[in-house]
Amino acid sequence: MSAVVSVEGVAVRLGGRLVLRDVDLDVARGELVGLIGPNGAGKTTLLRTLLGLLSPMRGTVTIAGRRARAGAIPIGYVPQRHEFAWEFPISVEQVVMTGLTGKLGLLRRPGVAEWRAVDEALERVRIADLRTRPVGELSGGQRQRVAVARALAPQPAALLLDEPFTGLDMPTQDLLSELFASLAREGRAVLMTTHDIAGAIHGCDRLALLDRTIVAAGSPQRLARDAGLWMRTFGVGERSPLLRILKAAA
């Protein structure tokens, strides 16, 4: 399998602290990988490094064979919900179009091909009927669908999702997790952070456990059999509900 996302020996320092060290991680074409770890483990920092928004002090990050650099390679990114400026007075379709601005250049007007890409992205998250609504009027779940459509519009080879299910109702979670699995099957490399461990074990092809470095990676079922690994990584005891989740999945 060819790696679309490749991280080798990466260390990242923020505010004078070493937040990530010796991180190695590959995500291949066709793979949906869950990035799991406790609060503060460095998951968002790793995604921001993949996007080229943070520079590693050591190691290399390549996306589709090229060095990660902000804006250089189309890479779909769905940030945590609060990071979006939802109060901006523009419509759903205009927000999704901003996902193509990098490809388009700031000065060119969108053409037929771009509007078709926006249509397709809106259809995939089933909100074509909301296209002319101001984003500020949407519910949390509808906004998350807009964020996913925006990331999909440029048809990126890699998709990075930061806690995409937080605050969503079950039908929306189901729709999006089905969508992420089919995007992987179509040949994209998908990397998703989540605190929904049961969902990740069920839905991901592979899991990577992060706690400032990758402490384990492999098939969800294999990792679920090692309860000690999860207890150490999350700092929980034998009575934690986490162990019941692992037992059910192993």
Ligand SMILES: Nc1ncnc2c1ncn2[C@@H]1O[C@H](COP(=O)(O)OP(=O)(O)OP(=O)(O)O)[C@@H](O)[C@H]1O
């Ligand atoms: N700009 C910054 N300056 C200094 N430290 C930072 C900065 N951003 C993040 N950190 C620190 O880096 C560590 C990793 O943060 P990060 O947000 O990557 O964790 P996370 O695994 O995504 O956490 P969560 O599950 O809570 O979202 C934390 O200790 C955090 O305080």
